[in-house]
Amino acid sequence: MPSRSDVYYFGAGPAALPQVVLERASASVLNHDNSGVGLIEQSHRSASSTQIVASACQHLETLLGVPKDGSYTTLWMQGGGTTQFSAVAYNLLGYWVQKSLDANNGDLEAVKAALANAKADYLVTGSWSKKAAEEAQRLLGDELVNVATNSKAATKKFGSIAPEETWNLTPKENNIFSYFCDNETVDGVEFPAFPASLEGTLVAADMSSNILSRRVDVSKYAIIFAGAQKNVGGAGVTLVVIRSDILKTQPTVDTLRKLGLPIPPIMCHYPTLTGASSLYNTLPIFEVFICREVMAGIIARGGLEAQEKVANEKAEELYSSLDQGGIYNVVPEKNVRSRMNICFRIEGGEDVEKAFLKGAEERGLTGLKGHRSVGGLRISNYNSIPQEAAAKLAGWIREFAASRK
Missing domain, CATH: 3.90.1150.10 (Aspartate Aminotransferase, domain 1)
Structure with missing residues (x-):
């Protein structure tokens, strides 16, 4: 063997x-910080767990260069990137609805009229962005989702990204948000840089398989998310960096019902989860600990x-x-x-x-x-x-x- x-x-x-991270994690499983209790056994609401989550957030924000003015919030969530397909759609649609309500002095009929032309743009360049677009269509309906480009449509297989001038993007005044997968794990496709044609829109990006592998201008994004199990840690936890104004600008459940729009499950509602500092429910602290140690190593190496x-x-x-x-x-x-x-x-x-x-x-x-x-x-x-x-x-x-x- x-x-x-x-x-x-x-x-x-x-x-x-x-290996050094696994050695530290192994020791913590048996006895975390000489507490006599293993890390997997300790309460997610203990002082130790709170400190692990807070320091993991600090490391992530340091590495990504997240603005220090409070304009972004960092969140750790259970599950993988697939959960974020739903959470992104719910929360960014909610943000668009509330902004539209505010612009129309609370007139629901005006918002309904605006919804008739509104679309979320998806760039389908591989298996994971395809699944994200399909989930948005399932939750929001085809009428609110626009596949602006589909790499598989012309060639019958993924492996390319069409030139931006060929993308069928929604006019910016009607754009709810734009979505792309920065690196397609299955198909080996990576965006060389941020798509210039998405400037000025609310952009969500799945960075599950290339997060922390290159520098990122966070200010270009409304949401960045990544399942940890590729570049950051183990399976079972996802990191989210989200613009703070999105958290503060969400419609009520009653408003969504009146508009006939879907209501997000509580575990996909970013304001609820960030309001509890990632500890609304039992977060897998052991996985966050591993992420923290991996990120500490990246910081130490430059x-x-x-x-x-x-x-x-x-x-x-x-x-x-x-x-x-x-x-x-x-x-x-x-x-x-x-x-x-x-x-x-x-x-x-x-x-x-x-x-x-x-x-x-x-x-x-x-x-x-x-x-x-x-x-x-x-x-x-x-x-x-x-x-x-x-x-x-x-x-x-x-x-x-x-x-x-």
């Missing part, structure tokens, strides 16, 4: 974590500037090996290749891909199988993957290609 030091795990999530440099260097080495191999077909178009999820196929079909995987596992390189929905192979190059792991895998990519010639 191999030891942990013999294996480099490239799984897409739950993903590898730094923050996002240093982390972005490492992420880019690893991705460049891996893509270079694939491009030069002669037998590999990288799935996404070159201009939107993800630095985090490197998806590819090998000439010769599944038997050849199985041979590649077998040889990789013999060398301690695991977790390389592609998502079940698309097959192929996928290298998840998350923050906890050390440069020596990427170098070893790049070497195997070159070695396998040479063996096929």
